[in-house]
Amino acid sequence: MPPKAKSDTKSSTSATNSSETPVQFVKGVGPRLGAIFKSRGIETVRDLLFFFPRAYEDRTRFAAIRDLQEGVQATTAVRVIGVNKIPLRASGRSILEVRCTDETGILSLKWFHAPRGIENRFKAGTQIIVTGTVKIFRGKPEIAHPEITWGLSTSTDTTTPDESASSMPHVGRIVPVYTEIEGVPSRLLRKILWEALQKFLTTLEEDLPTSLREAHGLPSLQSAIRAIHFPEEGGDKPETIAALVAFNSPSHWRLIYEEFFKFEYLVLRQRLRMEKEHARVWGKNGGAAATLDLTQKLPFALTKGQNTCVREILEDLEKPHPMNRLIQGDVGSGKTAVVFLCAAAVIAEGGQATLMAPTEILAEQHYINAGKLFDGKLNVALLTGKSTTAERNALFDRLARGEPLLLIGTHALIEDPVVFKNLSFVIIDEQHRFGVEQRRILRQKGFRVDPETGLKQFPHSLSLSATPIPRTLALTVYGDLTVSSIREMPPGRSPVITKVVREKKDRTDVYEHIRAQLQTGRQAYFIFPLIHESEAEGFTQLKAAAVEAERIGREIFPEYKIGLLHGQQKNEEKAAIMARFKKNELQILVSTTVVEVGVDVPNATIIAIEHAERFGLSQLHQLRGRVGRGQHQSFCYLFAATRTTEATASRLEVLEETHDGFRIAEADLEIRGPGAFLGTRQAGSLPFFMADVVRDKEWLFKSRDDAVKMLKEDPSLERPEHAPLKRYFDTDGGKQFAWLKTS
Ligand code: ADP
Ligand code: MG
Numbered sequence: 001m002p003p004k005a006k007s008d009t010k011s012s013t014s015a016t017n018s019s020e021t022p023v024q025f026v027k028g029v030g031p032r033l034g035a036i037f038k039s040r041g042i043e044t045v046r047d048l049l050f051f052f053p054r055a056y057e058d059r060t061r062f063a064a065i066r067d068l069q070e071g072v073q074a075t076t077a078v079r080v081i082g083v084n085k086i087p088l089r090a091s092g093r094s095i096l097e098v099r100c101t102d103e104t105g106i107l108s109l110k111w112f113h114a115p116r117g118i119e120n121r122f123k124a125g126t127q128i129i130v131t132g133t134v135k136i137f138r139g140k141p142e143i144a145h146p147e148i149t150w151g152l153s154t155s156t157d158t159t160t161p162d163e164s165a166s167s168m169p170h171v172g173r174i175v176p177v178y179t180e181i182e183g184v185p186s187r188l189l190r191k192i193l194w195e196a197l198q199k200f201l202t203t204l205e206e207d208l209p210t211s212l213r214e215a216h217g218l219p220s221l222q223s224a225i226r227a228i229h230f231p232e233e234g235g236d237k238p239e240t241i242a243a244l245v246a247f248n249s250p251s252h253w254r255l256i257y258e259e260f261f262k263f264e265y266l267v268l269r270q271r272l273r274m275e276k277e278h279a280r281v282w283g284k285n286g287g288a289a290a291t292l293d294l295t296q297k298l299p300f301a302l303t304k305g306q307n308t309c310v311r312e313i314l315e316d317l318e319k320p321h322p323m324n325r326l327i328q329g330d331v332g333s334g335k336t337a338v339v340f341l342c343a344a345a346v347i348a349e350g351g352q353a354t355l356m357a358p359t360e361i362l363a364e365q366h367y368i369n370a371g372k373l374f375d376g377k378l379n380v381a382l383l384t385g386k387s388t389t390a391e392r393n394a395l396f397d398r399l400a401r402g403e404p405l406l407l408i409g410t411h412a413l414i415e416d417p418v419v420f421k422n423l424s425f426v427i428i429d430e431q432h433r434f435g436v437e438q439r440r441i442l443r444q445k446g447f448r449v450d451p452e453t454g455l456k457q458f459p460h461s462l463s464l465s466a467t468p469i470p471r472t473l474a475l476t477v478y479g480d481l482t483v484s485s486i487r488e489m490p491p492g493r494s495p496v497i498t499k500v501v502r503e504k505k506d507r508t509d510v511y512e513h514i515r516a517q518l519q520t521g522r523q524a525y526f527i528f529p530l531i532h533e534s535e536a537e538g539f540t541q542l543k544a545a546a547v548e549a550e551r552i553g554r555e556i557f558p559e560y561k562i563g564l565l566h567g568q569q570k571n572e573e574k575a576a577i578m579a580r581f582k583k584n585e586l587q588i589l590v591s592t593t594v595v596e597v598g599v600d601v602p603n604a605t606i607i608a609i610e611h612a613e614r615f616g617l618s619q620l621h622q623l624r625g626r627v628g629r630g631q632h633q634s635f636c637y638l639f640a641a642t643r644t645t646e647a648t649a650s651r652l653e654v655l656e657e658t659h660d661g662f663r664i665a666e667a668d669l670e671i672r673g674p675g676a677f678l679g680t681r682q683a684g685s686l687p688f689f690m691a692d693v694v695r696d697k698e699w700l701f702k703s704r705d706d707a708v709k710m711l712k713e714d715p716s717l718e719r720p721e722h723a724p725l726k727r728y729f730d731t732d733g734g735k736q737f738a739w740l741k742t743s
Helices: 031-038 045-049 188-202 208-214 221-229 243-246 250-276 287-297 304-317 335-348 361-374 390-400 436-444 472-476 502-521 538-555 571-582 617-622 646-657 661-672 674-683 699-712 720-736
Strands: 055-058 075-087 094-101 106-111 126-136 140-144 147-150 174-176 322-329 351-358 382-383 406-409 423-428 460-465 482-486 497-501 523-527 562-565 588-591 604-609 637-638
Touching: 045 188, 055 243, 075 106, 106 126, 106 287, 174 188, 188 221, 208 250, 208 699, 221 304, 243 720, 250 322, 250 472, 250 497, 250 699, 250 720, 287 304, 287 335, 304 322, 304 335, 304 460, 304 482, 322 335, 335 351, 335 361, 335 406, 335 423, 335 460, 361 382, 361 406, 361 571, 382 390, 423 436, 472 699, 497 502, 497 646, 502 523, 502 604, 523 538, 538 562, 538 588, 562 571, 617 646, 617 661, 637 646
Parallel strands: 106 140, 322 460, 322 482, 351 406, 351 423, 382 406, 423 460, 497 637, 523 588, 523 604, 562 588, 604 637
Antiparallel strands: 055 174, 075 094, 075 126, 094 106, 126 140, 126 147
């Protein structure tokens, strides 16, 4: 549906009627304008018809001159009385004034820069229709630089339909206003769209089956496109201009629904296809029992969410098809414990598993945790950039021999020499920190051809995410994954007391509170955002954090040791500082947001975040997850700049009220849009031209349900009414969304 969807058959340059006809063949366009359109991505008639108005004007009624009001936009039908040129003394130029009447009063039209020769068209007695914003000057109405429609009959009861206002683009209706394209004025665009609709509207092909349209009460593609450009008044519910501008009319819904439907269909089809691929089966020969056994030996009981997750994963592993699952749950919800337990099922039956983490600190922490939790009963190994050549060689040997193990590591895992004998289970922690390609390379290492059956086998794969994402986004960006959610935290964690601090004077109190905590032996994080995103790698962030670390140390907490962590440091340097903080050799850690997501220092009970207004709620929530990890009550202070608006402050207050990452994610999405979760690049490439996952989420859910149903009832689109959809998916549609696969 986006106008970018081009078919490959570009050969039809003849001006036969087709929506792929080059735009220059539309009446009024031609080669010069055609080139301008093309530079804006409008190449075909179809693209042009999908170039939508940015606003509308109500020109359904002509105002009488005597009713004209200051500052109000009006359309009025008038007769020319005469033309004046008012000389401007200084410049030698003149103002063109055209005086008109409609029997109720006199209206003056003015041009400060009149188009050349225009005055000759205003013969006395000529009927014109004038649109513009009224100014009352010395008690008399005037319009500067009005839009003029020529030679119309002013009587509304005209009998010749060709002359009636409703067959004209510019008056007598709600008229579209287009974003000017490089000097092509809105009025000309309106005329061009009008012509394009007359000649080419019928070339737009309907892809949606009638049954779906009728089920949702949606108009056909052609009538939707027509109504978006030139809305017809009438019916029992006239589409108001406000609704049109807000994409909130049946015509808009139809296009929104179609976009979502096609997208959801493709994503689901992709998922079904993956589900038909082959994978080795694990669990039935002692694997599931091993998981159960380890679960019972854990020093804690799993939460309900963890239990469900383990069960879902084990069920997946027992199927002869690859698992493609995402576990989302807040930091500390115990995702890692779940994956360890499930890896045990594969290892117990002689398989290999791997867990890739985004940083050395995290990989090491996972490795140490696994050792602690399972007391050597889970065979784990570690590979990071730090591993020595001797360690690597020994490890490669074990992998090649097919030793059943869980190999935990960093990016080092996807380097060339790492070869598994039978990798069957691939886990990616903090999956958004890896590129599609990196994830693919790791999975590729688990791909093999079964020597007995000759079948191609995929590894089972599991991604972890500590940023819960709202369901709408999960349906779009993770549409090809099955999602498990862990919604509760392990018991014994008391919620982090959170306060938004806006006033300068309150700061002192907060500092005193922090001091009191430090005196009882606790530790604190101070977080500073990047000053500007564009300076992410630059000097500014370093300076800001460094300057602040220095200031906090010197002015506020001279009695404590302070460490500084930032993105410019080498990994060893960062790890060394973290280690010192962990050992309580440093009591305060000043950091940019590089503080690792999973970093675990239970004695740290304070996190103070500067310029909290610059962060997304989900990000703040993640940062807050750094504390509240031990038995002591923890605190989170969100310092907002004093000039912070009320709206921003109340946004931050969501964090005072809740610890539910899913609720916070929903709020974040409402407020900041998909970019808050996907990073602006990925969000910008959400493939929707009309649809908006926040504004139109009801349509997303409907389209999802319909796509599921269609894939079930007519999986290969054999039914005649599905033929247009099949054609679309076999050509443009199939290609368009290829990039979106996450697995
Ligand atoms: P996540 O990866 O989701 O951030 P982890 O798996 O690292 O969380 O778990 C955080 C901490 O909580 C770890 O120290 C882990 O051992 C512990 N933990 C996990 N599950 C439970 C549980 N059910 N009860 C108590 N502690 C748990
Ligand atoms: Mg984790």
